[in-house]
Structure formats: C-alpha cells, structure tokens
Amino acid sequence: MNIKLTVYFEEPFWVGVFERTSNSLYEVSKVTFGSEPKDYEVYEFMLRNFYKLRFTKPVKLMDLKEKKINAKRLQKKVKKETEKKGISTKAQETMRLEQESKKVERKEISKTKKDEEKKKQFELKQQKKKQKKKGH
Template identity: 45%
Template sequence: MASSRLTVYFEDPFWVGLYEREDGGRYEVSRIVFGAEPKDYEVYAFLLAQWSRLRFSPALETEQTQERRVNPKRMQRRIQRELERTAPAGTKAQQALKLQQEEGKLARRTRSRRQREEEKERQFALREEKRREKHKGH
C-alpha cells in the first residue's frame, strides 16, 4: 500500500515542507523550503509544478503498518507532545534527510579532492615546463 504525507511547519526563520512517501516497505523523504508562510493553494501549485524536481532521500526499509483513523483532537495532542520533546535520534524523516546530506557531503569531498589533485598536477607540470625552458638556452 502506497501512502504519502506532506507536513508544513515553521523552522525558524522559514516555513518548511516535509514530503514523505512510503511504498512497499520503502520510506523516502524530501525537504522543501518555502520561505514565507505558504497558503494551501500555493503548496498544491508548487507540488504540481515542481514534482519532478523534488530530491528524495535514499530509501529506508520500514515495516508495513496499517493506519487507523485517529480522532483529530487526539492527533493534535500527539503532534504537540512530539514538538515539545526533542529526541536526539530524530524522526525517520530527519534520519533520511541526514543520510541524504551525508551522501552529498561525501560526493562534494571526493569532487574537491579530485580537483585539488588535478590543480597540483597542473602546477607541477607548469613548474617542470618552466625549468626545462630555463635550461634550453645553455
């Protein structure tokens, strides 16, 4: 059973959307920064227009659960309790976003290291060429 959920919340100083999707035991999440508080129709229009550009985290394996209907007031109380306490481990969405961030960091480090090595090799080649030019005339 496939399910998706969009949660919009305020993360000082911006409004952020957390789009979670779960399908066949795979859980993925994408973080959307809106800036100013978005209206419902703006969020809907954004999702329609930018769906293909959303970057989802790598899939996490989850056990499939069947959701029951929850009383809205009870759900609101649960949400308030979750917001009040801050768990160091974070939610599944936060863990997935952290994993995505770490992968990006690793890719950036690899790319930077390669560029640094190429620049060192280029500088070395220039020095060698200059040294050869000095010895040519004698």
C-alpha cells in the same frame, strides 16, 4: 504508496517536508516556502512541482505493515499529527544521512580537483626548468 506533507515554521522561513513510503522504502524531500503558505498555495505547489522534487535515496523500513485502520482511529491520528509540530525523527535521520553522503562526495571531488591542479602546476614547473636549461 503513502505520501505525508508536514509544513512547519523553521526560523526565518516556512518549510515543507514530504515523506514518501512505498514497498517498505522511505524517502524524504525538504522544500522551503518562504512566507506562510495558504492551503491552496500548498495544494497548487503539490500539483505543479511534486514530480520535480528531489527525494533522498530510499531507505529500507523494517516491519512496515499496512493494515486497514478504523475511520475514527484515523481521524484521531490525523488530529494528533496536525497538533504535533516539527518533522518526524525518521525524516530528520534520513535527511542527515543524505547530507553526510553528499558531503563525502563533495570532498572526494574537491580532492581530485586539487590533486589535478597540483599535478598541472608541477608539470608546468618542470617544463619551465627544461626551457631554462636549453638556453636560447
């Protein structure tokens, strides 16, 4: 399992994006920190809250091959990624897909609630009509 945390400034808050890869499955979680977090605060947050994070549904990655990386090359890669600002496009795409799926779920739920409410109102009107026809 590989876990990557990217902390960046997204107006007006500092945001952390956790990317988790395991068995060719990719998951993302976004956390808002508020003011700029110190290194020890981020570390403490990870220790206390990592298992409480809600990751997106797993997305399958194609051709994810883990091979041993030379130590110097790894240092260069880490330096390059720390200089880079923002989050990866994979993470953005995954979060967008998750947001769209939740949006569809919300629409379906609200539609069923509206239909139930209309049905309830219709039944109430029918009941009132019957009461008027019966008389006293």
